Amino acid sequence: MRARRATTAVRTPGPRRHQYDVLVVGAGPAGMAAARAAAESGSRVALVDDNPAPGGQIWRDGPGILLPPPARSLRHAVAAHRRIALFASTRVIAAPAPHALLVENDETALHLHFHNLILCTGARELLLPFPGWTLPGVTGAGGLQAMVKAGAPVGGERIVIAGSGPLLLAAAATARRHGAHIARIAEQAPLPRLMRFASTLWRWPAKAVQAIALLDGRYRAGSHVVEALGDDRLRAVRIRQGSGTTELACDRLACGFGLVPNTGLAALLGCRLDPGPDAIGVDSCQRTSLRHVYAAGECTGIGGSELALLEGMIAGYAAAGADDRAVALVASRDRWRAFAEQVRTTFTLDPVLKTLARPDTPICRCEDVPLSAIRAHPDAWQAKMQVRCGMGACQGRVCATANRILFGWPVPTPRPPLSPARIGTLMLEDSPAPP
Numbered sequence: 001m002r003a004r005r006a007t008t009a010v011r012t013p014g015p016r017r018h019q020y021d022v023l024v025v026g027a028g029p030a031g032m033a034a035a036r037a038a039a040e041s042g043s044r045v046a047l048v049d050d051n052p053a054p055g056g057q058i059w060r061d062g063p064g065i066l067l068p069p070p071a072r073s074l075r076h077a078v079a080a081h082r083r084i085a086l087f088a089s090t091r092v093i094a095a096p097a098p099h100a101l102l103v104e105n106d107e108t109a110l111h112l113h114f115h116n117l118i119l120c121t122g123a124r125e126l127l128l129p130f131p132g133w134t135l136p137g138v139t140g141a142g143g144l145q146a147m148v149k150a151g152a153p154v155g156g157e158r159i160v161i162a163g164s165g166p167l168l169l170a171a172a173a174t175a176r177r178h179g180a181h182i183a184r185i186a187e188q189a190p191l192p193r194l195m196r197f198a199s200t201l202w203r204w205p206a207k208a209v210q211a212i213a214l215l216d217g218r219y220r221a222g223s224h225v226v227e228a229l230g231d232d233r234l235r236a237v238r239i240r241q242g243s244g245t246t247e248l249a250c251d252r253l254a255c256g257f258g259l260v261p262n263t264g265l266a267a268l269l270g271c272r273l274d275p276g277p278d279a280i281g282v283d284s285c286q287r288t289s290l291r292h293v294y295a296a297g298e299c300t301g302i303g304g305s306e307l308a309l310l311e312g313m314i315a316g317y318a319a320a321g322a323d324d325r326a327v328a329l330v331a332s333r334d335r336w337r338a339f340a341e342q343v344r345t346t347f348t349l350d351p352v353l354k355t356l357a358r359p360d361t362p363i364c365r366c367e368d369v370p371l372s373a374i375r376a377h378p379d380a381w382q383a384k385m386q387v388r389c390g391m392g393a394c395q396g397r398v399c400a401t402a403n404r405i406l407f408g409w410p411v412p413t414p415r416p417p418l419s420p421a422r423i424g425t426l427m428l429e430d431s432p433a434p435p
């Protein structure tokens with residue numbers, strides 16, 4: 001009988017140690033493509049993701065969301081494949097041995113042993129601090145996207161979307177479909193750069209069509225948030241465009257300055273990171289600096305779902321030993337890498353965005369540490385030790401990344417546990433003997 005372990009929380013009675021040929025972490029487009037490619041090539045595959053259903057960020061499921069046909073078909077292929085075991089709602093806690101990960105879900109903890117590992121851990125939003133950014137009603141642009149897909153009611157709300165990158169238009173379109181009124185989309189990139197970008201889109205016709213479909217009359221280039229205003233809740237947003245400043249009344253502000261690769265697990269394992277983009281460094285077959293570890297998708301650089309799918313397939317084939325099939329996809333992948341490079345240069349951040357926070361603006365929002373307390377320190381470690389910057393619930397996922405931009409501080413390598421874990425799980429960390 002075929003296993004159907006697709007969209008529900010994992011049930012794992014029996015032994016707590018499992019052996020696979022290929023373990024894939026992250027079930028977004030890259031991870032699903034990698035798992036399918038490896039399984040089709042004869043490998044026994046485990047696919048782990050901390051969300052309840054596969055899809056990652058772009059194909060996030062929720063009430064009233066109809067996933068596009070490619071997403072549904074890939075999900076079905078993964079769920080139905082007899083050589084793929086899906087561990088949903090499952091978090092990676094530690095890497096107790098070179099070929100084993102300790103994972104945990106609501107029911108149990110497991111050691112997953114593998115011959116090869118593929119990291120498809122995606123990206124998260126870059127949030128930069130500005131006065132008022134911690135007010136209730138202020139989120140990231142991708143954060144708004146995720147909330148609306150999860151069923152947050154935004155009907156009738158006035159929303160300002162700000163920051164940078166294609167995600168602003170996608171978030172605006174989703175919110176509008178759910179009944180919100182979009183008051184402004186403030187893109188920091190200047191108009192001439194956007195025009196140059198638009199003039200290259202004929203090379204990627206699907207993207208040109210998508211861009212036209214998302215166009216919005218409230219989109220303003222060369223503009224950015226200066227301040228969010230309100231007392232116990234957001235009331236208005238101050239936006240600068242050129243030399244003028246406008247105040248817009250609104251119920252929500254969704255502000256994100258692009259994406260940054262999730263490299264925590266890779267850094268913990270000892271994979272080399274590329275310093276420029278702070279992404280996992282890979283070779284032409286998506287292999288990292290560790291022979292048995294591959295990486296694909298946005299953890300290797302921001303590039304969108306088309307690139308993530310191709311990289312995932314290449315990594316899956318290569319990890320399963322089907323090198324010829326991997327190599328056959330390299331040219332297509334490189335065409336999408338060229339698109340990613342266009343996006344990167346178009347939406348490069350204006351240095352003025354580093355100067356929005358005032359001395360009393362919280363930078364570490366979990367521990368309520370203001371800019372004035374942080375900038376007295378020479379590096380992230382001192383700021384952590386002296387004023388608790390990065391020691392709160394998000395463990396620096398937000399402020400360490402912001403401090404990388406504000407002060408140039410390298411993001412600290414995480415230590416286990418990678419996520420909060422049960423005591424019983426941590427007790428397993430020292431016993432990763434093979435099954």
Ligand SMILES: Cc1cc2nc3c(=O)[nH]c(=O)nc-3n(C[C@H](O)[C@H](O)[C@H](O)COP(=O)(O)OP(=O)(O)OC[C@H]3O[C@@H](n4cnc5c(N)ncnc54)[C@H](O)[C@@H]3O)c2cc1C
Binds near residue numbers: 299
């Ligand atoms: C908040 C947000 C919203 C976005 N919304 C859109 C959108 O609407 N439209 C669009 O075109 N693009 C969107 N993007 C961009 C999108 O991320 C990419 O286009 C695409 O999804 C990248 O695919 P991926 O497989 O590389 O990574 P992702 O889709 O990010 O998938 C990575 C998966 O790995 C899981 N994961 C990470 N670390 C671990 C771990 N340690 N243990 C277990 N699981 C882990 C994550 O939960 C996630 O499910 C969004 C990005 C973000 C950050």
